[in-house]
Amino acid sequence: MTLKISRGYSRRRFLGTAGGAAIGALALPHLSRAADRPIVTSGVQSGDIGTDSGMVWARADRPSQMLVDVATSESFANVRSLPPIAALPESDFTAKLLLENLPAGQDIFYRIRFRDLADINVASEPVVGRFRTAPADRRDVSFVWGGDVAGQGWGINPDDGGMFTFATMRKHRPDFLLHSGDTVYADGPIRSEVTLPDGKVWKNLTIPEKAKVAETLDEFRAAHKYNFMDEHLRAFNAEVPVFVQWDDHEVTNNWSLSKQLPAAYKERNIALLAARAARAFHEMYPIRASIAEPGRLYRTLSYGPHLDVFMLDERSYRGPNGPNQQDAYGPESFFLGPEQMAWLKRGLLNSRATWKVIASDMPLSIIVYDDAPNRQGSEAVAQGDGPPRGRELEIADLLRFIKTSGVVNTVWLTADVHYAAAHHYNPDKAQFQEFDPFWEFVAGPLHAGTFGPNELDNTFGPEVKFIKAPGPGKQNLPPSAGMQFFGHVGIDGKTGQMTVTLRDRADVALWSTTLEPKPV
Structure with missing residues (x-):
């Protein structure tokens, strides 16, 4: 027809x-x-x-x-x-x-x-x-990205305008949202009231299933359905497609198969919890199914001649969280894992798009401890200053491949750490230098507590070009504090230039840069 x-x-x-x-x-x-x-x-x-x-x-x-x-x-x-x-x-x-x-x-x-x-x-x-639909010609492309929704007990508060960042993003009429994970906080109960440091009271809409950590399939489903109660999120979803990936809080904080669950959990089997969470996740979002591997989340989304988005899954194939100080690559240091790494290399090598956006649900050089209070263990890629170790070996191999294969115009977009930042990776300032310079941009939270800034690891030479975070003594700020962040990317159809802007929920442009593409 x-x-x-x-x-x-x-x-x-x-x-x-x-x-x-x-x-x-x-x-x-x-x-x-x-x-x-x-x-x-x-x-x-x-x-x-x-x-x-x-x-x-x-x-x-x-x-x-x-x-x-x-x-x-x-x-x-x-x-x-x-x-x-x-x-x-x-x-x-x-x-x-x-x-x-x-x-x-x-x-x-x-x-x-x-x-x-x-x-x-x-x-x-x-x-x-x-x-x-994605363009067949070189028209302008516009999209937003970020992560972290309903975290740290900050749920839907009508007195604060609900999940207001989604209303702000919708005003930009983006072609899509790249959702960088922590779409829900299945491990984060939502209570009816939270007393703020100034004595004011934050009032959440609540449902019975969010009174505890999610353990059953229905409780994981309810975590997603809770977010859909917000009018701004529903209006956004009706108008803007979502390219979604998951991180840890779709299951529980910092989960890997070595996770030791806290006392709040009656179900002690992390693999079973992850399986239930994965099923709920696939049920609740418009994700294309993979024939090769049912339930697979890593995939390539091509949005016209100017853009390919490589959606990574940095949770399902990782080795155990722990010290991750290995000098040789093996199962203990897997982050993407060999099959996903091979897929990503093939995709980057074969891409004819002007820009190759690598959608990473975790940052490359921001240190995220598995045991934050004791500053121990590894949750993300970064292992501390020095040459590549543990999970950094995988990223070093990928960056070396990008350089030696002549792949150009790669940009990394991420969230996870609950603040906004722009990092330029400079091999001249890195411990590992076999790569071409590139950018990583950090956005979020979309609606959760605001934290940071975290320490940076010098292995890949990150230079901080911008940062917006609460700072010491001001952690876990509620959405009402205004420090909710998203990123906006605009690609000029004629020139191929990419403009990246970091914004807050009031739509204030905090920082922006325009990147010139190299010939493909």
Whole structure:
């Protein structure tokens, strides 16, 4: 079926329909007016967009069939209705669908409703979402990134505007969000009230499942559903695709297979907790499934001639957290692991995109201790000053490969540490020098406690060009303190220049730089 191409749409009209019951029964004559309809519980999402396709997602409140209509105009002229997808208790009534055969560089509108499996003549009111497919030509590209949502007990506080950073990011009308992980804090209970140092009270919306650490599959699911209660997050998801990766708090703080769980956990098996968390994560986001490895999260997302995004998984294949001081590479020092490393090298070598963004859920040279109070053990890559050791051996090998293979225009984007920073990596100032200079940009938290700054490791020669962090004695600041950060990337379609800007939740541009691409 040929879809009619629309060159624009009314933002006001779209936003008026995106968050809830968008199209009435008169627009859909077959829709029952039954009082007890299914409900779209958590808004809609899109993600993993390509030039001709994209994933869409929604959740119902009962056994249902998800019905999806897709069009290239908000009027849904020449609409294409797709076959139903089951939403059953086994997936917590979530369903997702890959929309295919879409035109490149086009605004796509989708409409989701659920048909009750107990009575197929009864259906929910529909919810509308949109995304823009990746361009086939060299048009401008704009996206935002960050991580860390509902952490440290800072949940949805209506008195503070809720998860306000998502409303700020949406104003930029980005092509997508690169979510750098810690999408939830499954290990972080949300209490109804938190007393601040100045005596004021932070008041959270709460649900029973967030009163404790997540251990069961339903509790992990609930951690994600809690975030979807926020109106700003739902409005953002309806309009902006998400490219999502996970870090540690989707399971528990600093988890690896050697994790010794604290007393709050009755379930002591970290592998079982991680398996439950992974299932909930895949159910709750519009991630493309991997045929080669079901459940795989590392993947390449190509967003037109100017951009390839390499989404890393630095959690699933790592060796145990610990000293990580090995001089030789082996299972104890795995971070990406051999298979993911081989995939990344192939992808970088074969990429013809102007920019190769490496989406790393953890920073390269910021020291993150596994046992922070005692400043011991390794959670991230950095092992302390000196030549590469432990997990740094893997990164050294990758940086050497990028240089010797002639791969150009790599940029690393990350979050995790709950402050904003810009690092330029200079081989002349590094202990390991077999690499070309590159940039790493750090953003977040999007809605969590603000921390830092952390120490830097000199192995790869990071130079701090910008930093915004609370500083000593001012750790775990609430979102109301205003130190919530996201990054914005703009790629000029004509010149290929990349402009990176670090912003706070009030949309103040804190720091910016424009990078000139080398010829590919």
